[in-house]
Amino acid sequence: MTVDGSWYLILAALLFTVGAIGLLIRRNVLVMFMCVELMLNAVNLTLVTFARMLDDIGGQVAVFFVLVVAAAEVVVGLGIIVSIFRRRVGATADDLHILKG
Amino acid sequence: MIAVLAAATKVDLAVFAVSAVIVMAGAFGVVFSRNPVHSALMLVMTLFGVAVLFVAQEAHFLAVVQVIVYAGAIVVLFLFVIMLLGVDQEENVAAERLRGQRPAAMALGGLMFFLVLLLAQATNWATGTPSARGAASGPGENVEKLGRSIFTTFLLPFEVTAVLLVIAVVGAVVLVRRSPSLPEEGDAEDEAAPEPRGQRRDEEVPA
Structure with a gap:
């Protein structure tokens, strides 16, 4: 009836990979944060797929909790980014070099 | 049919x-x-x-x-x-600060993709144990089943997420609040930074 779960898992793995690569190659802190969101969504897709494949509502409950934690994480993370970059110019990770010897 | x-x-x-x-x-x-x-x-x-x-x-x-x-x-x-x-x-997305970092990131990402697929394919992770949390299919609405699971089996984690959200709200307010007693600092060590865009540079006293 529906598409085989393996295709969803492959798509989720691909999405996770793109998010990880983006996290590594981008230097804008906000875009890096968005890449983290991409990776979280890939994992959510995996959990929903397994919930369907194994016929277990627990996977969907896990996605629910991931959503809540992601919302909290975004709020705190953006607060940290705002408080760092309010007093510095530039918003790339390369501008944070106070600890450089 | x-x-x-x-x-x-x-x-x-x-x-x-x-x-x-x-x-x-x-x-x-x-x-x-x-x-x-x-x-x-x-x-x-x-x-x-x-x-x-x-x-x-x-x-x-x-x-x-x-x-x-x-x-x-x-x-x-x-x-x-x-x-x-x-x-x-x-x-400038094309500019590369660290030489070879971008190809290395791409290679690592591709390697990770294939390792994940290999891992998923190597073992059968489903043990066939019946779910303790209820089935996802069957009669009833999705919302109903999800809600029943959250408010019975996962009641304590659900309430902990409420605490987490409160902590996040308080933390965000504390982080972003400007405290009036602290002087504006942090511009002094920015000499090596690129051309400023902000308006705060205007009132900076040259050292």
């Missing part, structure tokens, strides 16, 4: 293919856009695609929450911060 099933399969396949293309296009857009605002809008595209895939797998409640919380709240928060910081100018 057979024809109806075959038609359903074709429709499902089409839904999956189209949303997969949308999801991946949005993901590549997030990574390769020069402008952070474009990245945020591409992120919305990916999130909508994932929501469609949730619907296709009968996770209706999660699809709605995905659109409301992620596409509605989180991306708007991102856009607010982009506008607040004034960092919506384009970044």
Whole structure:
């Protein structure tokens, strides 16, 4: 009836990979944060797929909790980014070099 | 009956293919856009695609929450911060600070992809143990089953998330609040930084 779960898992793995690569190659802190969101969504897709494949509502409950934690994480993370970059110019990770010897 | 099933399969396949293309296009857009605002809008595209895939797998409640919380709240928060910081100018994506870092990142990412696929394929992870939390299919609505599970089996984690949200709100307020007693510092060690964009540089006393 529906598409085989393996295709969803492959798509989720691909999405996770793109998010990880983006996290590594981008230097804008906000875009890096968005890449983290991409990776979280890939994992959510995996959990929903397994919930369907194994016929277990627990996977969907896990996605629910991931959503809540992601919302909290975004709020705190953006607060940290705002408080760092309010007093510095530039918003790339390369501008944070106070600890450089 | 057979024809109806075959038609359903074709429709499902089409839904999956189209949303997969949308999801991946949005993901590549997030990574390769020069402008952070474009990245945020591409992120919305990916999130909508994932929501469609949730619907296709009968996770209706999660699809709605995905659109409301992620596409509605989180991306708007991102856009607010982009506008607040004034960092919506384009970044030179091609410039490479560390030599060889980008190819290394691509290679590592590809390696990780194949390792994940290998790991998923190597072992059968499903043990066949019946679920202790209830079935996802069967009679009843998705919301009903999800709610029953959250408010019985997962009641304590659910209440802990409430505490977590309160902590996040308080933490965000504490982090972003400007304390009036502290002087504005942090400009002194910025001499090596690139050309300033902010307006605070105007009142800076040259050392």
